[in-house]
Amino acid sequence: MARTTTDPSLMPGTLDLLILKTLSRQTLHGYGIAQQIKLTSNDVLEVEEGSLYPALQRLELKGFVQSEWRMTPQNRRARFYELSAAGRERLVSAEADFERLVSAVQRVLRPA
Amino acid sequence: MGEFWRKLRTIGRRDELADRLNEELQFHIDMKGGAVGNRARILEQAHEVWSFGRLEQAILDLRYAARALARSPRFFALAAIGTALGVAALTAVVSVSDTVLVRSMPYRDSGRLVVVSDQLLKLDFPRFPLSIANFLDYRAQNHVFEDIAAFEPRALTITGNDRAERVAGMMASANLLQVLGTATALGLWFDDAENHRGRMDVAVVSDAFWRSRLGGSKDALGRTLTVNNQPYRVMGVLRPDFAFRLSGDAPEVWLPCGLDAGPRDSGNLRAIARLKPGVDLASAQARMHLIAADLKQRYHAGMGPHGEDGGYDSVVIPLREELFGAVRPSLSALAGASGILLLLGLANTALLWIARATARSKEAAVRLALGASRGRVAQQLVMEALLPSVAGGLLALLLTMVGLAALNAAPPDELAVVEGFALNYRVFSFALALSAAAGVLFGVLPVSSVFKAGALTQDRSAMPGRAESRLRPVMIAIQVGLVCALVAPALLLMRSLAALESISPGARTHNLITGYVSVPPARSSDPVSWYRRLETTLHEKLGGRVTLASVLPLSQGSGGDPFSIEGRAFGASGTLPQMAHTLRVGRGYFDLMEVQVLSGHGFEDRDFAEPTHVAIVNRTLARAFWPDGSPLGKRILMGAPRPGADWMTIVGIAADIHTAGLTVAPMPQVYFPYPQAPTRTMAIVAEARGTDIASAVRAADPAVPLFSVHSMEERVAQSVERPRLRARLFFSYGALAFALAAFGIYSMGVYTALRRQREFALRAALGATRGRLLQSMLAGTLIPACIGAAGGLAGAFVIARAIRTFLYGAKAADPAVYVISALVTLGVAALATALGGRRALDADPAEVLRGE
Numbered sequence: 001m002a003r004t005t006t007d008p009s010l011m012p013g014t015l016d017l018l019i020l021k022t023l024s025r026q027t028l029h030g031y032g033i034a035q036q037i038k039l040t041s042n043d044v045l046e047v048e049e050g051s052l053y054p055a056l057q058r059l060e061l062k063g064f065v066q067s068e069w070r071m072t073p074q075n076r077r078a079r080f081y082e083l084s085a086a087g088r089e090r091l092v093s094a095e096a097d098f099e100r101l102v103s104a105v106q107r108v109l110r111p112a
Numbered sequence: 113m114g115e116f117w118r119k120l121r122t123i124g125r126r127d128e129l130a131d132r133l134n135e136e137l138q139f140h141i142d143m144k145g146g147a148v149g150n151r152a153r154i155l156e157q158a159h160e161v162w163s164f165g166r167l168e169q170a171i172l173d174l175r176y177a178a179r180a181l182a183r184s185p186r187f188f189a190l191a192a193i194g195t196a197l198g199v200a201a202l203t204a205v206v207s208v209s210d211t212v213l214v215r216s217m218p219y220r221d222s223g224r225l226v227v228v229s230d231q232l233l234k235l236d237f238p239r240f241p242l243s244i245a246n247f248l249d250y251r252a253q254n255h256v257f258e259d260i261a262a263f264e265p266r267a268l269t270i271t272g273n274d275r276a277e278r279v280a281g282m283m284a285s286a287n288l289l290q291v292l293g294t295a296t297a298l299g300l301w302f303d304d305a306e307n308h309r310g311r312m313d314v315a316v317v318s319d320a321f322w323r324s325r326l327g328g329s330k331d332a333l334g335r336t337l338t339v340n341n342q343p344y345r346v347m348g349v350l351r352p353d354f355a356f357r358l359s360g361d362a363p364e365v366w367l368p369c370g371l372d373a374g375p376r377d378s379g380n381l382r383a384i385a386r387l388k389p390g391v392d393l394a395s396a397q398a399r400m401h402l403i404a405a406d407l408k409q410r411y412h413a414g415m416g417p418h419g420e421d422g423g424y425d426s427v428v429i430p431l432r433e434e435l436f437g438a439v440r441p442s443l444s445a446l447a448g449a450s451g452i453l454l455l456l457g458l459a460n461t462a463l464l465w466i467a468r469a470t471a472r473s474k475e476a477a478v479r480l481a482l483g484a485s486r487g488r489v490a491q492q493l494v495m496e497a498l499l500p501s502v503a504g505g506l507l508a509l510l511l512t513m514v515g516l517a518a519l520n521a522a523p524p525d526e527l528a529v530v531e532g533f534a535l536n537y538r539v540f541s542f543a544l545a546l547s548a549a550a551g552v553l554f555g556v557l558p559v560s561s562v563f564k565a566g567a568l569t570q571d572r573s574a575m576p577g578r579a580e581s582r583l584r585p586v587m588i589a590i591q592v593g594l595v596c597a598l599v600a601p602a603l604l605l606m607r608s609l610a611a612l613e614s615i616s617p618g619a620r621t622h623n624l625i626t627g628y629v630s631v632p633p634a635r636s637s638d639p640v641s642w643y644r645r646l647e648t649t650l651h652e653k654l655g656g657r658v659t660l661a662s663v664l665p666l667s668q669g670s671g672g673d674p675f676s677i678e679g680r681a682f683g684a685s686g687t688l689p690q691m692a693h694t695l696r697v698g699r700g701y702f703d704l705m706e707v708q709v710l711s712g713h714g715f716e717d718r719d720f721a722e723p724t725h726v727a728i729v730n731r732t733l734a735r736a737f738w739p740d741g742s743p744l745g746k747r748i749l750m751g752a753p754r755p756g757a758d759w760m761t762i763v764g765i766a767a768d769i770h771t772a773g774l775t776v777a778p779m780p781q782v783y784f785p786y787p788q789a790p791t792r793t794m795a796i797v798a799e800a801r802g803t804d805i806a807s808a809v810r811a812a813d814p815a816v817p818l819f820s821v822h823s824m825e826e827r828v829a830q831s832v833e834r835p836r837l838r839a840r841l842f843f844s845y846g847a848l849a850f851a852l853a854a855f856g857i858y859s860m861g862v863y864t865a866l867r868r869q870r871e872f873a874l875r876a877a878l879g880a881t882r883g884r885l886l887q888s889m890l891a892g893t894l895i896p897a898c899i900g901a902a903g904g905l906a907g908a909f910v911i912a913r914a915i916r917t918f919l920y921g922a923k924a925a926d927p928a929v930y931v932i933s934a935l936v937t938l939g940v941a942a943l944a945t946a947l948g949g950r951r952a953l954d955a956d957p958a959e960v961l962r963g964e
Contacts, residue, residue: 029136029139030136030139030140031139031140031143031144034140049137049140049154050150050153050154050157053133053136053137053154053157053158054154054157054158054160054161057133057158057161057162058161060118061115061118061119061122061161061162062115063114063115063118076139076142077135077139078136078139079132079135079136079139
């Protein structure tokens with residue numbers, strides 16, 4: 001599978017879903033989120049900063065994530081994002097939506 | 113806390129948020145060990161996330177537009193004021209006429225109400241009051257009215273608390289309120305007349321009277337009012353919005369009128385009726401013609417006041433027409449003038465925008481080149497174009513409100529309406545929308561070429577040139593035309609007013625004070641001795657010269673009383689209808705009023721001591737009825753010849769005075785000493801400075817009210833008040849139009865000159881003189897201006913024809929007025945262009961050529 005960079009317009013909501021899922025496992029800063037997605041997708045998904053940071057701003061305005069400035073283990077100031085209760089709910093419904101979409105696409109690709 | 117509030121909280125913290133995002137990105141770069149994408153773009157996207165999208169962009173654009181306009185405050189003020197004046201003028205005039213013509217008849221279905229009168233056209237009485245007998249026949253036979261009610265205005269004297277007061281009164285039939293479709297606020301209106309035949313001693317009062325004289329409490333019902341020395345019981349109070357304006361002053365006290373048929377040749381009734389559903393005015397009028405013709409045939413040859421056939425007929429007029437027929441032409445003319453002012457404001461704004469097109473095009477092109485989207489640039493241009501219109505609209509709203517409030521505080525008599533003038537928001541919105549649309553059209557159109565591909569590759573200074581050179585002459589022509597269309601009628605009205613004011617009423621006007629008294633009912637058996645005592649007391653108290661007169665200059669309508677000439681058939685025997693104004697006068701009248709006795713002699717003392725049956729006629733009467741001889745020694749009689757009548761011998765001929773309006777040719781007039789045939793009401797004329805005639809009258813008889821006290825000068829001024837108001841309004845419209853157009857053309861001149869500075873500099877360098885350059889600029893203005901002026905004068909002529917009824921001593925087609933209007937307007941246009949151009953020419957050509 002070729003490497004792909006995320007284009008939010010390709011599949012709407014996918015980037016948000018990836019961010020929320022990643023944050024559901026641990027609290028991370030922006031760079032960490034990008035790294036984590038790259039890692040868990042076996043280098044297939046590379047999140048562009050140009051998409052990631054506006055998306056984080058959007059999610060925070062919507063109240064799905066909260067942020068906090070903390071020190072990293074390397075003793076640097078960084079902004080850490082954490083999933084909120086609303087974000088957790090959102091993740092559940094977004095996952096369900098995504099799965100429905102994927103199975104629909106699969107049915108189209110390989111009709112029974 | 114919702115997303116909306118979080119977004120709202122970002123406002124004002126966005127720089128801080130951006131700083132943080134920057135730090136975050138820096139962290140990201142450091143961790144990644146390489147550059148992130150376009151950092152500025154990320155920040156911009158974040159801004160979009162924080163912002164409210166289009167709305168917030170619109171606000172930003174508005175701020176940008178406001179800043180752009182703040183850089184040229186003169187432009188902004190001119191555009192806003194131009195819009196405001198037109199919108200305010202149109203809104204105010206339409207609001208007033210709407211209030212007057214539509215909402216001042218608070219009656220049910222007022223469009224079906226009609227006024228029924230008789231008319232005696234041969235005797236010049238287009239509205240002759242009805243006799244009771246005629247009214248009863250009309251009521252019984254009409255078949256076209258749901259019902260018809262009668263009323264009769266009568267001045268009443270109310271006494272009580274040691275003072276006497278004169279109020280406007282009205283006698284009315286019991287069905288009047290039902291015909292009008294209204295009711296009392298308190299108590300009852302009269303039952304039908306039969307019920308009151310036994311007890312006519314009841315009164316209904318107006319809301320104003322109830323509040324001011326009866327304390328405004330419910331206890332007022334049942335109280336006794338002394339009216340003309342008789343007790344009346346107050347049985348009802350009318351509603352505050354009840355308006356009855358068919359008889360001059362609003363009536364304050366209403367009394368029932370008995371309807372017992374009497375003689376057909378006398379009566380003072382007026383009638384108002386409601387058309388049956390499905391009956392139109394024409395069929396009602398046709399039916400009334402038939403009844404009138406039948407009555408005329410059945411009772412006598414004629415139905416004139418003395419049995420003569422004065423061209424008797426019955427006439428049905430819509431109530432609206434009767435009430436406002438006279439003011440409607442004025443209001444229409446003003447509405448037209450306001451419309452012109454509005455258009456002028458629009459043309460002015462257009463001209464101002466066109467003048468700025470060059471500068472704005474460059475700016476827009478630069479923004480486009482820097483990457484702003486077309487939508488953003490277009491939106492910002494629209495905002496900028498809208499701002500002056502909106503500001504002008506707000507200013508107009510303010511102006512209109514202030515104007516209407518001022519009108520409500522002191523309403524002009526003939527426009528007095530019950531509820532006050534209300535702003536017509538529909539017209540306001542229409543005018544404002546029109547202004548805004550024009551603003552956007554002319555604000556965006558001349559710069560629209562910027563959006564064409566490759567705009568920047570063109571010669572920048574020439575970009576908006578085509579739109580500008582196409583629109584500029586058109587707008588100049590329109591402006592000059594509109595100004596001419598307003599200025600010429602204004603000049604005509606001013607001329608007409610000057611002509612009016614130069615007419616002498618024929619009698620002395622300076623330093624005279626006048627006021628009316630009525631013989632108290634208790635003294636009505638011997639009015640002559642009451643008047644004599646009054647004269648004596650006035651002489652004692654006032655010192656100066658005093659006299660009495662039953663008719664003052666400029667106080668009468670154009671009707672008159674019929675008179676007879678001994679030895680001639682009763683009726684028209686001269687070159688005028690045989691009607692005269694009757695002036696009963698006191699001793700010294702001709703001296704005090706400075707009315708010259710041209711031949712014969714004036715009245716003598718013995719004429720006032722006892723009836724000597726003498727008369728003085730005016731020159732108009734003498735010429736009309738004795739064209740070849742002298743009336744001196746001939747005998748006349750007021751009214752029809754009758755046995756035992758005292759014929760009056762003409763002893764003198766007096767100069768004419770204007771008893772009707774200044775513009776009405778002097779009527780035939782007959783003077784005689786008041787003791788010969790005294791009347792109930794006379795005017796006191798006193799020569800005095802600061803004289804208190806009120807206290808002198810009180811000293812003579814405390815029970816008699818003095819009313820309508822005015823100096824003679826005031827009476828003359830009142831008589832030309834309406835033409836003066838009209839001339840003033842048109843003059844101010846003309847002046848405003850002038851100012852607007854002058855500033856517009858001046859601005860245009862400045863900007864055109866600036867734009868052509870390079871060309872001028874080049875031509876100057878090649879040897880063209882300053883005068884030559886100015887000449888070419890003037891040609892650019894004056895050619896379209898002349899075309900506009902020609903069109904404007906044609907429009908002015910149409911307006912002048914529409915207002916020709918207001919013109920006195922000035923013809924609608926007066927060539928001098930049109931030539932002057934055109935010359936003055938063109939002169940101002942030329943001056944504005946030259947002044948504007950000079951500013952640009954003052955620049956040093958070398959500087960200009962090096963610059964750019």
